[in-house]
Amino acid sequence: MQWHWIGLSVFSLTLLPAGLAMLADRVPRRWRGRLAPVRPRGAAVLLFYATAPVNAVPRLAGASAETTLTCTAIAGALAVAGALVLGFATHWPRHRRPARAVRETA
Numbered sequence: 117m118q119w120h121w122i123g124l125s126v127f128s129l130t131l132l133p134a135g136l137a138m139l140a141d142r143v144p145r146r147w148r149g150r151l152a153p154v155r156p157r158g159a160a161v162l163l164f165y166a167t168a169p170v171n172a173v174p175r176l177a178g179a180s181a182e183t184t185l186t187c188t189a190i191a192g193a194l195a196v197a198g199a200l201v202l203g204f205a206t207h208w209p210r211h212r213r214p215a216r217a218v219r220e221t222a
Contacts, residue, residue: 124169127165134161139158141158153208163197164194168191
């Protein structure tokens with residue numbers, strides 16, 4: 117049980133403020149180039165954070181095995197969703213290239 121408390125507190129102190137700041141688009145200017153697009157990455161960080169309480173709280177509350185297993189599955193789905201959002205945010209083109217002008221030869 118001690119490890120659940122430690123993990124929950126560490127994730128609450130690190131990922132939650134970072135995710136909320138990124139979702140609110142409040143990051144330093146020098147990081148904007150690396151983190152662009154900022155808001156989708158903030159949503160991904162919050163999805164990663166959400167796995168910790170969804171997985172730890174039922175265990176800390178002494179829930180039944182079925183409830184704990186269900187919450188663990190939901191936490192896994194949240195982690196996969198966070199990875200997908202982060203992947204799309206990272207590889208999505210920021211700006212579309214203009215269409216090439218076709219040269220007409222006359």
